[in-house]
Amino acid sequence: MENKKIFTSRVLFSSLLLLVFLSASFVLAQEPPSLENHQFYGRVTWNAVEARPQQVVAKVGTAEFSTSIKDAACSAVTNSCSATYGQSPDTLRVQGRSGDLILFFVDGRKAGNDTYRADAATELNLDLRTLAPIANDSGNLSSNVTNGTQTCLSNLNCTTWSVCSNNNQTRSCTDLNACNTSRVTFNQSQSCISGTGATAVCEQHWQCTAWSGCVDDERTRTCERDDDCDAKLTAKEVASIRSVLMPSESESCVSVAPPPSPPPPVQPLATCFDNIKNQNEEKVDCGGMCKACLSEKVTEEKKGLPWYLYAGIGLVVALGILAAVYFFVIKGGGGEALAPEKAGQLRNFFQRSLQQGLSKEQVISKLVQSGWEEKVVKKFLRKENL
Numbered sequence: 001m002e003n004k005k006i007f008t009s010r011v012l013f014s015s016l017l018l019l020v021f022l023s024a025s026f027v028l029a030q031e032p033p034s035l036e037n038h039q040f041y042g043r044v045t046w047n048a049v050e051a052r053p054q055q056v057v058a059k060v061g062t063a064e065f066s067t068s069i070k071d072a073a074c075s076a077v078t079n080s081c082s083a084t085y086g087q088s089p090d091t092l093r094v095q096g097r098s099g100d101l102i103l104f105f106v107d108g109r110k111a112g113n114d115t116y117r118a119d120a121a122t123e124l125n126l127d128l129r130t131l132a133p134i135a136n137d138s139g140n141l142s143s144n145v146t147n148g149t150q151t152c153l154s155n156l157n158c159t160t161w162s163v164c165s166n167n168n169q170t171r172s173c174t175d176l177n178a179c180n181t182s183r184v185t186f187n188q189s190q191s192c193i194s195g196t197g198a199t200a201v202c203e204q205h206w207q208c209t210a211w212s213g214c215v216d217d218e219r220t221r222t223c224e225r226d227d228d229c230d231a232k233l234t235a236k237e238v239a240s241i242r243s244v245l246m247p248s249e250s251e252s253c254v255s256v257a258p259p260p261s262p263p264p265p266v267q268p269l270a271t272c273f274d275n276i277k278n279q280n281e282e283k284v285d286c287g288g289m290c291k292a293c294l295s296e297k298v299t300e301e302k303k304g305l306p307w308y309l310y311a312g313i314g315l316v317v318a319l320g321i322l323a324a325v326y327f328f329v330i331k332g333g334g335g336e337a338l339a340p341e342k343a344g345q346l347r348n349f350f351q352r353s354l355q356q357g358l359s360k361e362q363v364i365s366k367l368v369q370s371g372w373e374e375k376v377v378k379k380f381l382r383k384e385n386l
Contacts, residue, residue, distance in 0.1 A: 036118040037093040037345075041086030043203070043244060044069055044106055046128040047188075048079045056085045056126065057105045060096040060116065063348055067092040069106075071245065078190060078201060080129060088248040095348050097356075123205065154179050158188070167239060202229035202237075204244040214253035223247050338380060346372075346380055360386075 044053055057066045067090050072083035086092035094102055096116035104112040104126060111126040158173040170189045178184050205227040211219045229241045272281075272290035280288035287293045338346065346367075353363040360381075368374045 037095050038102070038116050038118065039086070039121040040092045040094065040104075040114070040124050041084070041121070041247065042123045042125040043082050043084055044111075044126045044128065045080055045082040048074050048076075048081050050128070052081065052083075053107045053128070055107060056092065056111075058092060058094045059103045059105065060094060060100050063095065065092060065094045077240070082242070084245050085126075087245060088251055095345065095352075097352065121208065125203070161190070201240050201242050202227065202232050203242045204229055206244065206247050208247050208249075211251075214255050217252055217255050218250055219253045220250045223249055338376070343380065346377070347384060347386075350381070350386060 040058065044056065046053060052072055053069050055066055055068055057064055059065075067086050069083045069085050070087065070090070072081055074081035094116065096102065098116060098118060100116040102114045102116055103110060104114070104124065106126055106128060109128065109131055111128060111131065112124060114122060114124055155176040156173045157176055159171045161169045161171050163169065168189055170187050172185065172187055174185045175183070204225055206223050207226040208223040209221045211221050213219065223246055229238065232238045233241055272279075272285050275284060277284045279290075281290055282288055283293050349367070350363055353366065354360070358366070364374065364377055364381075367377050
């Protein structure tokens with residue numbers, strides 16, 4: 001009978017610890033795993049006479065992903081301006097399928113393309129100087145010009161660049177559409193190195209390692225230059241070096257706290273009320289230093305369980321009720337509301353999977369296998385009417 005009571009006490013204590021751990025797991029909100037994406041960053045370069053561009057848009061099929069253009073600077077030597085895009089925190093992350101064609105537009109003007117590669121980070125510089133500029137009625141160049149109700153797009157026909165002389169070369173351009181009658185034919189110039197015909201500016205290029213794991217809500221990487229601009233400048237193959245902002249080597253992230261360690265087992269004190277025959281007791285909790293033992297007619301079964309076991313059972317039941325109320329009432333059956341970025345990723349992934357011919361159940365199964373909670377996915381689909 002003694003062993004039976006000891007076993008019962010230990011089972012109740014272990015159940016209490018397990019319930020406390022499960023309740024803590026319900027309270028900790030877990031961040032859903034990120035869906036794959038391809039990150040792009042770089043510089044946008046344009047002629048100084050053109051209007052400053054504002055936005056880079058990447059298109060994969062009908063899906064669009066955008067970022068703003070920042071930190072513009074112009075050079076009187078090259079008659080051009082440049083700025084960065086896709087830099088943290090306004091990163092440009094594109095979602096697609098392996099091999100998809102990605103088209104890049106700067107304020108509506110197609111400026112480049114690339115191929116989608118999952119979990120890649122690519123520096124892609126967009127040069128608008130090779131595109132046909134658009135003239136306005138004042139003779140300056142801008143993104144578009146409206147004459148009355150009609151929009152005129154320039155159609156330039158330019159000669160080849162002249163021989164490099166005094167570190168400068170020119171060419172003549174004619175707007176075949178004559179959008180600006182006062183500027184139908186005009187000259188353009190650019191810097192060069194006399195006797196070589198080489199371009200006058202070498203732009204820096206950075207190569208970064210993969211991100212480290214998330215430690216203390218921060219992850220890091222190392223970025224180094226991998227261009228040969230310094231050597232070219234020393235060899236006088238270029239006239240100057242254009243600085244490119246070093247990519248960020250650290251960014252914030254969400255660290256997942258490890259589960260709490262269970263408390264060390266409590267060693268019971270030797271007393272006359274511990275349901276154990278110890279000390280100098282004649283029987284369990286009686287005789288010796290404890291009170292005298294009762295008659296044999298008063299059996300161990302009639303003593304019942306000690307008060308603290310009843311208290312433990314009551315605490316287990318109360319915690320179970322609190323956990324059920326939190327999970328089914330407060331959390332509404334599973335999953336908190338997703339952040340807008342996570343909701344957009346999940347919506348695009350689900351729509352692309354349906355276009356590939358997968359059923360709704362197959363898409364849910366695929367998301368669950370990649371780490372998403374099934375209740376979070378189903379709740380999101382009900383909210384989106386998908």
